[in-house]
Amino acid sequence: MLWALFHKSGGKPNRMRPRFMRKCAAPLSLRNLFSTLLVWGLLLFVVPFHAQSRENFTPEELRAAYLTSVTQYVTWPNESARNTLVIGVLGTSEVYEELARAPLSEVRDMRLEVRSLSRASQLTGIDLVYVAPNASNQLNAVFNTARIRPLLVITEHNQVREDMMINLIAPSPSRLAFQVNPDRINESGLRASNDLLVLRGSELESAVQLRRTQIALAETQRERNALSAELENLRQQNNQLLNRIDILEQTVRERDSVLRAQQGTLEDKQQVMESQQSALQELLAELDEQRQLLLERETQLQEIQRTLSQSERALLEQQQQLRQKEFQLRQKQVESDELAERIATNRTVLAAQQQQLRDQRAALVEQQELLESRERTIDRQRVYLWTIGVVFLFVLVFLLTTVILFFRSRRQADQLRQTLEELHEAQDKLVESEKMAALGNLVAGVAHEVNTPLGVAITATSMVHDRLHVLDENLEQGKLSRESLKGFIERASESLSLTQKNLTRVGALITNFKQIAVDQMVAEQREIDLKVYLEEVMSTLSIELRRAGIEYDIAIPDEIKMTTIPGAMAQIITNLVTNAIRHAFTEPGGHLKLQAESIAGHQVRLTFTDNGAGMEADILNRIFDPFFTTKRNAGGTGLGMPIVYNLVRQKLKGDISVTSTPGKGTTFTLLLPKQL
Structure with missing residues (x-):
């Protein structure tokens, strides 16, 4: 299990580190380094957030940034044939809303999608799932799914289990620690790169800032679209006003021509002209109002155009900042790769030195043991020279006794082997008799079971035969009536139906008996x-x-x-x-x-x-x-x-x-x- 910790410390040593982490970070000699690696048997990485960051990141932003960053260091099967990676959020809506606020960047030419899950049975089509603490009761179902198909499971629970892949721990709202189990990730069909183990706080900080910039760009784009729609609406309204003004001017011209045509009969149509003049004044007043409204709309249109220009300039500035953030992020990723390469090189050098040290120690131990062995051999030879005669006599006596006992035990073993073979033969005969007894009980049971329906079928058939004989006599004597024929048909139908049911039952019993008997044999x-x-x-x-x-x-x-x-x-x-x-x-x-x-x-x-x-x-x-x-x-x-x-x-x-x-x-x- 590999550990990593994100915290805001400004690159200084964290006083909250565990005691064993401070021990591993201290300068060590070669012997102390070898013993320390044997004691702990794991690599510990401490990656700080920059304390100079002016932003206070929310817990949801940190988790959303980690979920999107992890996809860059984990490889799924058949990525060349895929165009989408799906992230599932189980048990929390805040992290899902944070991920859904802005479009996610592509990873290896695959676009990221996010889905909100309410239960573990919705994991179909999910490639990465985050299980919140309030969904701990569904961990077993999630891990069962991860055992049968490639699924990266990111949990956030205090109790660490062996089947966890990545577990997040939040010591405080502004800190985020994680535990990585590469073996469990590889067992599920995924491939985790070494960069996942050295994921630094600066990368998460850049990812959070990048998401904030993307969200701001998305909001600015939505505002721009809204302003464009409003501008188009105002243009349409202005066109409608211009058309209205043209219609009013045409009406005024028509009324003016009518007045000029009616000048010859002015005395007769004085009252009509006054009404026409009042209507003309009303039209002129409405025309002035429409012109004033048009001027106001043009003023608003100019203000909207100025706002739109400012928004476009702000959008260009944010895009420039985004490009700078992406360049910084790529530089940090390059630094992370270089750091991983240096760590791998140091590991190789350390392993070679440890191997040399072990070889030297083994050679010294062998030489020391060889000297001690030679000294002990000299001492023993002195004793052996005095005792070899007595031991030789005891060996002769022991060999004679062993030969006598061997022949005796051999005869007893032959007798026991013959008895065991006879016992196996008797056991096989008893097993066969037990099988035949079981088959005999089966035959007796089936015979008894078959006799009952056969007796019913024979009785019903004989009754139909007797009734048929009586019907034949009545037919020859001319005493056959409609009622007796109908009664015979009904009783014959019942008897034949009863016979058919019982014979069907007999057939099923015999089929079952044949199948069971054949299976037993x-x-x-x-x-x-x-x-x-x-x-x-x-x-x-x-x-x-x-x-x-x-x-x-x-x-x-x-x-x-x-x-x-x-x-x-x-x-x-x-x-x-x-x-x-x-x-x-x-x-x-x-x-x-x-x-x-x-x-x-x-x-x-x-x-x-x-x-x-x-x-x-x-x-x-x-x-x-x-x-x-x-x-x-x-x-x-x-x-x-x-x-x-x-x-x-x-x-x-x-x-x-x-x-x-x-x-x-x-x-x-x-x-x-x-x-x-």
């Missing part, structure tokens, strides 16, 4: 629907359960698909049901329950539960031991549970565990892979 893999297959297995065992007065329930979600060995699965369920019937229930009224659910790691958890007598601790510890049974006098072999254990662990590549409470029942839990 053939150890091949195929895909099964877990719920449907277990229902088929339990239907073949239903007759035995009904005889014992036991009910069962299957609570398995639909569409759980598994590629497994169905025969092994069927034998496991058969042995568990048989074990429950023999050992768990002494009286009718028991209940079995099968449950299953999909879990992480492409696995299925299958649970077999009964509410029977349960088991004591000593029996529970030996339940999977071969030949251990509590019903030996009742014909038990003690191989049912060992067969289940071996099938689960060896055939299905899973795991099995059992829990039991006396008087409350037993639960078997199987963890099986969805695909072998």
